Amino acid sequence: MIGELTDPKRRQFISEVNTLSGLNHANLISLVGYCVEGGHCALVYPFFGGGSLHDRLFPKPSSEPGADPPPEERRCAFRPLTLQERMSIIFQVAKGLCYLHDAARPPIIHRDIKSNNILLGTGSGERLHTVVADFGLASIGERVLGSAREHVVLTSHIGGTFGYMSPEYMLKGELSDKNDVYSFGVLVLEVLTGKQVLAPAASGVGWQTLVDWVRPFLQVGDDNGPVVRKQGVELPYAILDPCLREQAVEYPIRQMVMATITLAWQCVQYDYRSRPAMRDIVQYIHNLLVEAGWQRLTAMTDVSRLVNLSELPDDE
Template identity: 40%
Template sequence: MPSSARLMVLALGVVAVLLARSPEEVDGASGRGNATCPLDLSYVPTFPWDSDLCAGGAARNMTGCCMTLLSVLAIGLAGQVRATGHFRIPSAAASAACLDDFGKRLSSPPLSLPGASLVPTCFPSPEQFVASPNFCAGVTTAAEYRSVVGNASVAALDSACGGDLSSLPLCSRCLDAGIAATSRLKAAANISSNASTDDAATGNCFYLTVTYAAGISNAAGPTSPPTAGCTLGLALASPHAAPPPSKSHTTAILATAIPTAFLVLASLLAFLIWRRRDKKKKKKKKTHEISKEGSTERRSHPRPNTGSILFDIAELTKATGGFADGNLVGRGGFGAVYRGVLADGSVVAVKKMLDPDVEGGDEEFTNEVEIISHLRHRNLVPLRGCCIVDDDVEEGKQKFLVYDYMPNGALEDFIFSKRPAPALTWSQRRNIIMDVARGLEYLHYGVKPAIYHRDIKATNILLDADMRARVADFGLARRSREGQSHLTTRVAGTHGYLAPEYALYGQLTEKSDVYSFGVLVLEVMSGRRVLDMSAPASGPVLITDWAWTLVKAGQTREILDEALATEESPRVGGGRGAMERFVLVGILCAHVMVALRPTITEAVKMLEGDMDVPELPDRPLPYGHNVLFSEAGSNFSASPVFSGPFMDNGDMLR
C-alpha cells in the first residue's frame, strides 16, 4: 500500500478506539456527580473544521457527523496530553462535564449547531472517554508512553511528526514513525504483530501514539489544522474562494482532502460499533441454530445437507489426548489448534475457538462452518466438521472446527523460519504460488455466489505432506453480492495485506483478494515480510514499496530470495526469467489502483506464461496529478490528467 493510502491508519486508530469502549468495560468508573471538564474546548467554535455534515435541524449524515465531532473532541484530548501528560479523562463525571461543555460550544455562534441533540446521539456513554490502566500496556501518561516505547522510537516520532504536516510526504513520514512506535506498544501489551485491523487492542495502542504525536511530538500542537488533519483525521473546512491552485495553497488543500477521504471509512466503522450489541445478539442466535442440531444426539453424526460432521466432544477429547500440550501445533488470535487421531485412524487438526463472548467469535465460527462445509477443492483445506459444547461447567460454551491435518504446517514457517531447515526451492515456491492462485480462482469463479476470503497471508496457507499449498481459515470470508461490489462496515484482515480501497473505504471485491495475493507472492519470492521493521532509522518499509523501487531501477533480480539467486538448477520451472515474471505479477496484483490489477484468472495465465505481463503502470503521484484510470478487458492502462494539485483518493475505487 503506498504512502497516500497508508496516511489514514493513524487517524483511524483514534476514532475507532474512541468509539470502541462500551459501558461494560468501565463499570468501575465513578459516578458523574459535580465535576468540571479538564479539557480546554475553547477552540471548538473557531477551529476551521468542516461542520457541514452536522448542519441543519437533523444531520444529513449522522454517522459522518458523529465521526467529525469525535475528531474535533480528539483535539482537546490531545491538548490535555500536551498540557498535563495524561491520556483521556480521569472520571465519568468529568467526561460528562466535557460533553456538556462540548454541546454548548457547538450550539453557540458561529456554529449554531443542534449540540443539545447531537452530543447525546453521538456520545451516549461518557464512560467511553474515561482513562483505564488496561487500555494498552497499562499506559496512562506521556511519561509511561516514553518508558514503554523507548527513547529511540520516541525520538524518531518526535522528529518525524514535529514539524509542519501539511504535505503528503511529511505526513507519510510521521505515519511511518507512528507505526514503528505502535509496534513497541503492541509488543509490551502482548498483542500479535499480525493482529487484524479491527482488533480493539491494536486500536487502543494506535490511539496512544496519534494522541502523543498530535499533543507532544508536533511543535504546533493539535490546534494546528495540518496537525489535526494528518494525525487525528479531521475533515477541514474547504476554502470559500476558488482561485487557481498554487503551491502556497497546496498544503491547505491536502490538509482537507486527506481527512475527508478518511471520514468515509470512519463513518462506516462508527455505525458498526454503535450497533454491535444488537449484532452480538444475532450472532449468538445464529450459533444456537447450529448447536440445536446436536442437542438430541451426543454421538458424532453427519450434519444434514452440509457434507460435514457434528462431532461429539468426547471423541475430540480422546483424539487429542485431552487437548494435551504435546498435541498443540499452533496458536493465534482465533484460538489454538491441536493434532488429533480419530477412531478410524485419520489424522485431523482440531481448532478450539476463542471464548464465544469475544467480539466476532460467534460470527466467525458460524461463517466458517456455513461457507467451507460446501467447498471441495484440492487447494482448500477440507473441513471435516464442527463441535459445540454448551454445558461445560468450567469453560461454558466451547466451539471446535475439525479439518484434515496438514503435516507441514503454515507457509510462514518456511519462508520466515528461524529454525535450521532447508530453504524452499524454486520449484516448491512456484507450486505454492500456483496452488494459492488456483484456490482463489475457485473461490471467485468456481462457486456461486463468489466467495472473498479477505485474509490471504502466509499464516493462512497450509502445506500438505507433498508441500502443496491449501488455503485455510475462512472465518472472515464473505459471499459476494451478484453484480455488485460489497461495501462492508467491518474492515477485517491483517495490516499490510489489505487492499487500499478496502482498508480506506470498506469496498470489498474479488480484487481485494488479488491485492493480498500479490503481497503473498512477493513474500514467497523474496523471503521478506510484508512490513520490514529491521531498519529503525529509516522506519518500517512495506514490501510493495521496496519491490516497486527495485523494479523501476532495473534491479528485479535483487528482489529474489538469496536461496533462489544461488540455486544450482535455475532452469527448473522456467529459470530466472520465470522467477522475475512471478515478481512482476506480484507487483501488478498489489497495485494500489483496482482497475490496474488483473483478475485472479488473468494472474494465473500470466504466472503460467500463457499471457504476457503488461508493462507495469506507474503508481499515482502523491500530489501534482489527478490520475484517472479505465479498465477495458485486459488493458491495464493509465492516463494522467493534469487537473488538480493532489491525487483523488476516490480513484482507488475505480
Template identity: 40%
Template structure:
C-alpha cells in the first residue's frame, strides 16, 4: 500500500477525533505504535499518536500528545519537531517502538531510519514499559517502578499542571519552552521561554536572542499563590502556583482545583505566554492572562533608569527613578520612553549615599553575590565600589542573595509590597543619609486608607464588626466571592453587610484599597452604598448597606424565586443598571470602568431596585482616555468583551458588552 495515502486517511481520522486501534495507556516491547492507533491515558484526558498538523501537507506526520475528547485538536507535546516523517524520507509508515534498551524510537518501517529517540543511557530489562499518565506525561518505567525518562522533562511549547518550570538544577540541563513556528508548523519557532542562563534567578521570554519580557529575580524561597477565576455562574477555577527551592533544583509549578476545566500554559507562535482554559460552553480555549500583555510587561519599556509604576490607578505609567529626569522631555510627554532617564546630579564617587526604594522589580543585568553575605556586607561592598550604582538583598531562602549593579538600570518596575519584590538601594548624589526619610515609602503609606477625615465614611473597629456579625458565624454568612466572605449583621441599630477579605489573598489587598478609594467618591441611587471600613492588621473589611433581596442572580436563576420578577420589575432593573452605568462612565467626577458587571454584582433592595456593587476590579480613566491595557485579566467569562479576554484591552465599551449580556439574561431568564 502507498503509505502516503494511508497517512492522508490517518490525518482525516485524527482531525475528526475518531481514533481506532488500541486504546491502552502503555507501550511494551514488541508491540509498536503505528499511524491510526493511539495510546489513551487512564481517564481519557490525553492521547499519544501520530498526527498531521497541516491539512495542506497531510503526508507530514509527527508523533505527539494532545488533549483527548475536545473538538479543537490541541497538541501539548511533539517528539519529532524538527524531523517530520514525510513521503520523501520514508517509503513505509513510521512506527514508535519501545526497544529492549528501554528507549522509545521513532523510525520508518522500511530501512529503520530514526527520526527521534529518547536518551535512556543504561540498558534496562525488557520488561520496561512506556505509559501515558493521566497528567499528559509520557514516561518510561523500569520493572521495579523506577522512572527512566519523562516527556515533562522535555517540554515543547506547553506547560501542563504538575510540570516543573525549572529555574536551576544540579542534575540536568534546563530546557526552554520553544514556540511552534506557525499555527500548523510544530517545528521550533523564534520565541522561547525559560531561565536566564547567566544568573539562574529570572525567567525570560525571548525573540531569538532579544528579551521580550522578564520576571522579577527569584527570591529563592518557597512561595504559593492562588488565582481564582469565575468561568460561569456555577463554575469557578482556582490555579495554585508554587515556587520551590531545594538542594537539587529550583522550579515553579502549578495545579488546579478539583474538577477544574482543562488548562495549560502555552508559548504561542506569536510570542505570548498564555494561560488557557477550555471553555466547554463555547468549545474554545479562553485566555485567562498572558505575557507580555501590555506596555509595562515589555522588556525595558521605560528605558534606562525609568520604571513602570504598576501600583497607581488607573493606568500604570513610566516614571524616572528618584534623582533622575527624562532624557528627552518631548519624547517622554508624547509617551515615547525608550530613551529613559538621566541623573539630575552626577555622582561624586564613594561618598554618595543610598536611597531605599521598597516594592521594586529589580533591574536586569545585575551581578550576583551570595556566599556568606549579609545585608550589611552587601551594602558595604557596594559602597566601597565607586562604580556600584545600586544593590538589593534578600535572605528568604536557604542562601542569602545580594544583587549589585554597576551599569544602567534597565527593566525596572514598582509592584508594591509583595514577597517577590525587592528593596532597591539606589546611589544618589547629595542624599541626606542621616534623615532616614524615604519619600516613596511615605507616599505609599498615604495612599492606603487610614481613617483620616478626607474620606467620606468612617473607620470602624474590628471588635465592633465582630460583635455585629456574632464573631463572623456561619449562620450570619450570606455570600462568598473570590476574595472573601460576606456576612449580615447589625451595627448601631442598622442592618449591614460586611465583606471580609481573606487574609492570605494578595490580590485582595489591591482590590480592597481600590474599592475604598473609589466608592468613597461615588454617590448614586443605583450604586451600592459603602458605610464604613476596617483595616486593622491583616483584617480588611468593607461595610455596606444591607439589601434584603441579595444579588440579581439569586432571584433570576432560581426557579423558586424568578416569579418575583415580572416584566415591569425586569424592565426597571435594566433601566436602573443602565443609569448606574451611565453615572460611572459620564456623570461622576471620574470615568470609571467597572470590569466585572454581571448578575452576581447587581444587588436588589426591598423594592427590587438594582444597585451595582463590587468595585474591586474597577479602573479610573483619565480625561480623553479611550482605552487601556492590563496584564491581569479579571472578570467573569461570558460577560467579558472579546478584545478584553484576548488582548487585555478594556474601555467603557467593555462594560457595555457586559451590560448587553446582562440584559439578555434578564429578558430570557437564562
C-alpha cells in the first residue's frame, strides 16, 4: 500500500488477503501468511528455488571462472530450459489463469502476467513445477466477470508492464479477463522465441515490442483486418529460440510448437473479442501435448468440462 496505512487501507488489505488466501490451485503461489505492523504491510509466500522464468530465459553473466558467484547470480548455474519444460511452463501458467478467471469466487484478473512473475521449482522435465505469483495488481473481477463474459469496465488505475499490457487496457483503461489473455500470449512468444519483450528498435530510436517483431512472420494485413497464418509450415524456422531447434525436428513436435505460436498470436490480437478464453486455451494446449506424445505433461488436468475450440487456430 502506498502512503499512510489508514483504517480504510488496512481494511482493504485484509479483504484482499482473505480473497487471495482462498485461492487453491497448484499453479498459483500460495499465501503462507501476512503481517500488518505500524505503517507497513507484508505478505509471506513460499520460496521457489528455480527462480523466475525471466531469469531462466535471460540469465545474467556469470562471475569469473572459479569464483564463488554472489547469491543474485547463482541462478546462472541452471541449464537452459528444454522445449518440454517450456511447453510444461506454458500449460501450467494457462491452468493457473483459467482458475483465476473461471473457478475463483469472485473471479480475479491478474493484470501483470510476465516472465518475472512466473516462478519455477527446482525440478526438471515434467517435474518442473510452475506457479503464477505477484498478485499486487490483481483486480477482483466480480463486477467484470460476474454476469456477462464480454463485459468490460473502465479503470482509472492503469498498472502493469509495458510490452505485456493489452492495447485497450494501456490506452483506454478497459479492464477485462482478455487483458490477461493478451499478456499470456506475449509470455508464450517470449518463451518460444527466446527474445526479450522489449528490444531497441532497428532504427536506433525507441523500442520494439516482441509482438511487433513477430508480426511479419504471423500476420498478413493490418490490425483492422488480420489474416492469421494457420499452417505451421509457413512459420519461418528462424522465429524459434536457437536452443529449441534441434528439439523440434520431428514432425509432431514441430507441429505442436508451430500451433502453440499461432495460438499465442491469436491471444495478442488487437481486438480483445478475437482472443480466446483461458479455459479454451487450456484445452487446446492439452490436445496439442497429447497429439505430440507428451501427455505426461497433462497429468492431473481435467478438461472434460471445458468448451470446444471452434474459434481457435486449426492444428493442421
